[in-house]
Amino acid sequence: MARTGTGTLLCRRNIKLDSFLKRNTERAVYERIRAYEPCVVISETINKVYMHVVLSDECVYLTEYPPRTLTAAFSFRRVRDIELVNDLPDFLHGKDRELCQHIRITYLTDKPAPKSRDWLRRDKRVGLPPAAPPSRRNSHCPRITHTFEGYPAHRNQSENATEEVHLLPPTRSASWPDQESLGLLRVPHPPSRPSSTASSVYSGSSSPSSPTSPSSPSDHRLNITETGQVPRRIGSVLSRLLRRNGVNNRETREAELHLYAVSHTSRLYLHLQSSWNSYIIRSTLLLDPLYRRRCSISPHSSPDKLLPSISLERTAHLFGQLSAELLQEEISVESLYLLLQELRTAAHRNVALRRLFWRSSEVCVFLVETLEESLHGCQSLSGVYTADQLLLSTLIVQTLAVMFRETEIEPARQILLSAKKGALASRMLLALICDPELQTENQVSLTDCELQVLLAEYLDAACSLLFEMLLLGQEASRCSPADSFLSVGWILRVLQPHPHLLPFIDYQAQHVVLVLSDLQESFLSPVQSVLLFQRCRLLLACLQYNSQLAQHLRSNFREEFRYSVKLSGADEKLPPHYPISQPTLRLVELIRTLHK
Template identity: 25%
Template structure:
């Protein structure tokens, strides 16, 4: 009600989440506030609500770093359940609101839940410190339910990696329709993970449905089966062919490519959830290393990782055209998955280093990236930073476990 009164309708509709936090900055000393996140802005509101002000425009965010540390100012038990996210941003865009211009400032967000009302908090990083109270936001409590998660994954399993209906094994038109449905389901799952702002609900869902999660992971890394004969053809050439049979082949190949991109995006979202849960949450402990341990033992993962490397090579060397925004986001997601494989899986790290050293030497390099990524894209700088991290891990000879 407070947000509806204080904000214009278009700004209120863009609100995604809010959290009670303790804020420490030059202006605030252990102040109880609400951090409000919208599609474009981060706000600070009084607690209890009296006023609200803009703090950061998301377009001004320069980098977002996950800080894997234990805050000394929290008790030992709270250190285990807190996670810091540092947001570095330029205050130029909101200089009238923030009081500074042409400056780069930092926020430190310890994100996991913590009862912080009586904690002794100190100022760090010359910017406000937020950490969440134990009560979750009510905006997204029902947006991700276990029942819906299981239903969608089970529906995927009906068609992937192969259809249960044996008739579809020979019916290219039917298989194309099934792949279209699967792409829509995967997009829905991706939105559910991304739009569910309260991380604990996602972790709780995955914790309660481990079997369903395992099933989903195997589906995502497995290439969909399609009717034979359906050779790998040049889509642009085949699309102009008068042959209906070849037209279906081309459509299926195009759908396979689209499915692979959507599966990559969803796997990226799941990796983020595991990364956010790396320090534990109440009685549930999720670690990205545990997830990678499962994946490295799944036979399809080698083909999946190989496909990602080949897609990256193609994206950086196929032409000198600039990447579209969607292609740039996909490239970031691909790098993130490769980094996770290199950092948390000895088997996959050795595979990437041994089998694709030439690709990283001659095709996947910074000059190629700079030619394809426009400087004005907000994702360009994070992608470049992530690219450097991937290259550094590829050059390492020893497996690093975090």
């Protein structure tokens, strides 16, 4: 419900709905509800009913207006696309019709299509509206008797909807709701590994110092015997068979849910996109054993089963102690590194701590200042990087990236980053960009090779943090003019004067080409897949929001994306059970199109 840790909301609070959700959901679910908003709902079983849409980290729920029961509409695990449809719905009138946001969500379902709903059959030309180009604002929705000029919807229409929709039965009590009937859908855990010979299947091992650093390709090959590896041709066949059989060998089909947000200030689409992005990244990373251990999740448990959570008061107390130690004067580099490791690990496990981080501006400012000094201050004196600089800088950037995750609804984050015309955000952006070429004074040595590995880990972490800031910028771009602070265009303009921006962007583009070319034949690990997704989003932002960067990429990488990057190759390297695979393939296709 767009909550912060103290219970305040970004949108106007609906006390009755909030109380209903608190009574009828578990505490862990209630605390991770991101937003709720009223809108008109159309699905295979709901015909234009005014309802509340409730978003959690893993699922989208529907409840009546006023709320009586809670129904799980779909899990983000099954979402295939979330898009805005540019049309004018006939069942709305006046300004509501002009300002309405039509959101179409395509997802997979196991349920057979209803046969008794002839009004939804497309062959009778009264179906749901397809996506239309911006120049066409036509509505394909049928006109109905009851309009929505005076919300909520007409009473008898809501009563009919109650009979059509599979709603939850009454819970046993307000304090102990029936968990199964609430339909709380869980993230699937990784496939089990029955024998030691297959122990490296999608293992995704990575460096302990970097949650997003890729491992060597040899660590992620699909082993079939102790001495041999599956050839790429056989791997391709396996990949196609997995896709043909579908997830868990169950027959699924695509279904659509249409949401019409009737408020001209609606942020429902942004919340849906943000929740979906967070879900596919988190659930893909949770397939990596190292990441699961970092989040305190047992290899044999569901990914959402964390260690027992501590209270907000206890979290605040511990964060205060850790902050005081970090901010003490003349702290040694060793102590700083250990404290930052502790902070990063705690942030992985506790979303409340991430919210507290943004409310305590001193820690964020301290990290940005330390990054500036560590990566650029010392490096500018000698012209070379040191291992200590790169290790500390990587840890700082990883910590900042973790703090961005699942904190979109925290008002303190927006306030801190946009204060003084985005001064802190500008410093953070300029501090994380560095020269991707290792400058050395001597000939190439073993030490230089180790530094190159450390520099690669930093560049991976920097891409992840820049990706998080671009997500923030996309929300700002939709809610305010393009020139406003923190929009995607503003972020790229801040970075444009940086002397190392073009080499940094080239480095990220080269790794996208390398990963998707024939030179790398293995499956991508969960960590590598997430990093590929983040790099693709970065390149797409450059192509769409900055003409100079777009021209640079087209001039330098048009041939590579035309001939070396192929969707068939990308499809073979992204395992079908990764939640991030399909969204990544769509990004690759769009980037190839924009490079033409």
